[in-house]
Each structure stands twice: as structure tokens, then as C-alpha cells.
Amino acid sequence: MTDGASERIQYDVFALADVEQEKYQLLAERVQESLAGFECERSPHLQTFARSSVHRYEAHGHSRTYVIITPTQDSIDVAGFFTVGMTALNLSNATGSAKKKLMGDISLDQTGAYSIAELARSDSYSSAQLPGSTILDEAKEVIKRARSYVAGRFVVVDARQEVFDRLYQPAGFRIIDVAKAPMDMPDVPFVTACAVIKDW
Template sequence: MTVAEASIPIDVVALSSLNDDRYQDLRDAVMQRLGEFDCSRSTHLQNFARGEVHRREAHGHSRTYVMITPEGSEGIDVAAFFTVGMASLDLTKASRSQKNKLSGEFSMDQTGAYSIAELARSDRYSAASLPGPVILRHALSVIESARSLVAGRFVVVDSQRPVFESLYAPAGFKELSVAPSPRGMEDKQFLTSCCVLRD
């Protein structure tokens, strides 16, 4: 699959890298922009950016990466963000053929997996200026870096079905099961999907 490039300049920065006092001004600007992050497609993602991200970072539960772009003569904006972490992949809910394809010669019902826990683009930016596959590609690049150090085979994500069909399925993710909906989005159907990382 060919991935379009962003038409806006972006830098991908780990929030954890901004803890150094040398980056205090940038950290303050990023936190302000996250606090104003608009994502009308998902109140869950909007609320995560505006508050939950701090708790998750402090706890070490996940790592969030912001995609920053210049704004004005000296300012920045957070055009998008993604969060990666670890999860448990339950293969008992997969069909027999899916399970065989995923686990290969190793029979398992449950295994560790990398997780893309959150992924969002600000309403201020269009899909043309910052395509979803560009954000996903950066998330997978971070996971590949971790994988080179500690191994791992799977990436798992929970998403709404339309997002799965437009973003994750074209990137090689396969639907595994229905997933619980996040709080506040109980009226939306979510599913768990997975892709296999290959050498």
C-alpha cells in the first residue's frame, strides 16, 4: 500500500522526552495545545488528549507521541497524537483459521502484544493535509523500534468499525472480535484487530 505524505510539516515528539528542563517552553506549548485538542469524531480521544494523557504518562501505562507543526511565527500546534503501550492479546475469541495464521507453529490462547491505544488527528487538520495512514505509519515505526530491542510479534488495536475499514484493514490488520466500547461511546460498535509484525 502506498501511503500519501503529509502536506504540512510535522515533527514527532515523545511527551516523555520533554520532561528535561531544557524543553520546558516546548512542553508548556504542547500541553496547552493538548488541553485544547478538538476531535469531534470521538469524545473519548478528545478527553484523553485534554486530561487522561497526563495520568497515563505519569503511571508509565503508555507513551504518547505528539505530531507538532509550526503555527504563526513562533508557535506550534499539535496536529495529531498517538499512544502506544502493551496489551494482552486474547486469541480464544479468534476463529480456528485466524488463530493458526496468527500463532503459527506455537499454539497459544493468549500472548503479549504491542498496542496502539489512541490515535487521533485534530479537527483543525484535514485528512488531505495529514492522512491517517501517515499517523499510523509513525506509530508502527515506534513499535518497530521497541521490537528491535525486546522482540514481539503482534500489534493490537480497538477501533470503531468504519475506522478499521478505512485505516487499519488497508494496513494489514485483521478483525478478531467485538471490543468493549469506551465510556461515553457505548452507542458505537468497536472491534479488536491485530496485525503480525514480520522480519
């Protein structure tokens, strides 16, 4: 039996905006090349985002992408990534008990929230090498740093039901609504879920 921790890859997390500074030109070129060939067959949406949309979202300030970079024999590779942004959390469809657990004694149907909009691992790496929970933990750290400056109570994700069950529910997220699936995955069940940041 192998120790899962011994299979884990070494990695560093960088904001894509930082990597793309002129002084990191060689690193930026390798990151761009890796994203352009990013493979994630489990989610065509995430694969397309990495290959063709990530820079557009960065340029518009819609979200910030963080790349998980691991060394290879002769260079580096993007083993995974996540994006963090802002969204509106609509609790009007949540049950009374769910709303109470989330909002406490402040009753609002809508509030601002952080969003983990994309979270992916490259098909080149196994879950033993880079667990989804590790990528999520890195996203949580970014959000906690942001919260220390500008406050904020919630983080929201839209996720496939199976990903919610495996990754987000054990991390304290609760389903609050059914989500619309991406256009390239119309028949896959998606949910909207949120977590209370202070519970981390």
C-alpha cells in the first residue's frame, strides 16, 4: 500500500496577473503554453476556459485566476488552476432553515459573496498527485486574505452534483439552488452551493 502523501507533486501557486509581468517573461510563456494545451476531459467547460477564455476574464477584471505550477524535468507545467471573483448570492429560493443557518439573525434575500468560478486539475495528474481538496484549500486561502481587507461572509460555487458530493460538501458547502449547466454540458446536473467563510 502506498502513502498518498508521498505521491503528491510539489507546487507553487501564482496569480496569473503576477506571472504575466514583463520581468517573468519566460515563466509567462511557459504558463501560457501549458494553459493552451490544458486537458480536462471531465469538463469541456474548464478545458475551454483554460485554453481560450482565461486571459479575457483577467483583462476585464471579472475574476482572478491562480495557477498551480509544478516543476517538470526541463521546465514547469500548470497542474491545475482556480479562479476567484465576486457574485451576488440569491437566497430567495433557499429553505427557511438553510437561510437561517447561513444568515443567522440578519435576514436578507440577496447579498454579495466571493465566487470560486473555476477549479480544475489537469488530466496529466491524478487525484493522488494533486487532490481536488488541495486546490480548494488554496482557493480558500486567497479568499480568506481578501476577507481580511474587505470583509465578506460567503463563498459560492456552481458545481456538478457529483463534484459537490465529493469535494464541496465535505468542505462545509450547502446546496442552496439548482444551477444552470454550462452550454457544453446541458444534460449534467449542476447545483449552486455556498459556505460561510468564518467556519473555515
